[in-house]
Amino acid sequence: MAKSEPAGDPPERVRRRKRLGDEAREEGLIAARRLLLDGGPAAVTLANVGREIGMSHANVLHHFGSAAGLQSALMGSMIRDLTAALDDAVAALSSDSAAPRALVNRVFDAFDQGGAGQLAAWIAMSRDFGHLEPIREAVRSLVVAFRDKFVDEDADARVRAAVLLIAVCAFGDAVIGPQLRDMLGQGDDELRTITAKLIPMFLISPF
Known part of the structure; x- marks a missing residue:
């Protein structure tokens, strides 16, 4: 039986790679804007942004501090x-x-x-x-x-x-x-x- 993914860490949409802090934040904001335009405010979550840019939930959290921090930055x-x-x-x-x-x-x-x-x-x-x-x-x-x-x-x-x-x-x-x-x-x-x-x-x- 396949091992399930940890809660809050959705399947990757793109392959993960290392990024510098500023680069990761910028990619995260671009993805968050796209999610807002496509799905409205409810779609702007740390998990969804992570899936869009191939970054773990924990790493997105590291760069933005919280879901509120991500939304405020956007x-x-x-x-x-x-x-x-x-x-x-x-x-x-x-x-x-x-x-x-x-x-x-x-x-x-x-x-x-x-x-x-x-x-x-x-x-x-x-x-x-x-x-x-x-x-x-x-x-x-x-x-x-x-x-x-x-x-x-x-x-x-x-x-x-x-x-x-x-x-x-x-x-x-x-x-x-x-x-x-x-x-x-x-x-x-x-x-x-x-x-x-x-x-x-x-x-x-x-x-």
Whole structure:
């Protein structure tokens, strides 16, 4: 009879090999992000990450300290990527003549392809809103760039509302957009198009 594996140490998915600490952490975070996008927060476990990268449960535990440590490190990594995406959106807003759609595409891409939608849902469910603090300055920069591009300094409330609209629509589209679009027979870019068309209305009308 074949010897069973120890509890919590699932079958290897790839062959195990030795890694340096930084390399192991980076591979673990890449695998954890993939698991989050494919299976949601419940899939981000030490055992699943170990199986993805061919590392024992004990070794993954060594590099991240605990399941909570792994999840916190993943949140931090994804927050840094989201902040970079928002910084890119600020740069695009300053230079792109088709700024509303370019901005919408960049923010939607960050929430969808970059996984920020799943991340935001995870943070909301865990109530661990402290992880959102690093993006505060990026959001503030986006508001300033938006204001400087389209309207004067007195339109701050309208600009903040426009940024809120983009972010909430991007979040919703990333989390449940595909299912809703399928129910309604809408194309993949439908909400992006609607959002981009609404942005100028926020910026030229009294709020």
